Amino acid sequence: MRIAAVATAYHPDDRLTAVVESALESCSTVIVVDNTPGAEPTVADKLTGLGGDGVEGRGRVKVLRPGANLGLAAALNLGIAELPEDAEAVLLLDQDSALPGEVVAALAGYLGDPTIGIAAPTPWDAAHDSSYDNLAALRAEVADRTDVITSGMLIRRDALERVGRFREDFFVDFVDIDFCLRLRRTGLRIVQDQRLKLPHSLGDRRPHRLGPVRVQVVHYPAWRLYWIARGAATLLRENLRRDPLWSLKAVLFLASWTWRTAAFEDGRAKHSAALLRGVRDGLLGRISLRHLPEGATYRAAR
Incomplete structure (x- = not known):
């Protein structure tokens, strides 16, 4: 299977180089979309020389610099628009998530099943050597999933064409979940292999105590909480009748974020207000x- 990769970046460091070098082990082309604002050079500008010498190596890495932070969805759409015609699948990557060639090859094996539109590894918290999925132990090693995160997704090309573009009104969060929900409505499946690990960072993840209970909390700036809440509430509104079970998960997700923010966030008043504003705008179909x-x-x- 001929695979192309799209890697998104924002103020990247040398980890992006490792991501691209790793992708070149299994991908014919790597398209990097650097959302860093302005025209100042970044690590991404140095990547076009990767891929090897000679005719076969030339042009294997393409870097796009829109000059502004357009958000994750827009960056993905820009990269996908540059996919070579012969690419049969696209691998999506973040700037800190390198996947070895053997992992990508294992994911590609699942796409031999025409009912599968996305194959994904399991996001792994390397700092704590644990899965981010609290329910991972309850699932089979290879399981059908409702949704998976963007980074590490291997998407069949014809599935991508059936589902269409990533939704840019979500900006960052829930871009992946919306895409997965739309893909599943086409009748295609999403599989995740827990044996294939994707080292990934969800941000500033810290343990807190509430009496005898130990709680892991990811701390984000207030603006990010707005987009998290708006994305969840938007999909809740759009899928309430179509997918009641997923909608219940969205309600529980919003409730969890709300109480964790109120209980543990340093600037809880500002952060809670942004989160609640996101819920309101998502339910009303608005944006701030x-x-x-x-x-x-x-x-x-x-």
């Missing part, structure tokens, strides 16, 4: 652009 991060540019969904 003042919650974009500094240097970001919003592109309307297409």
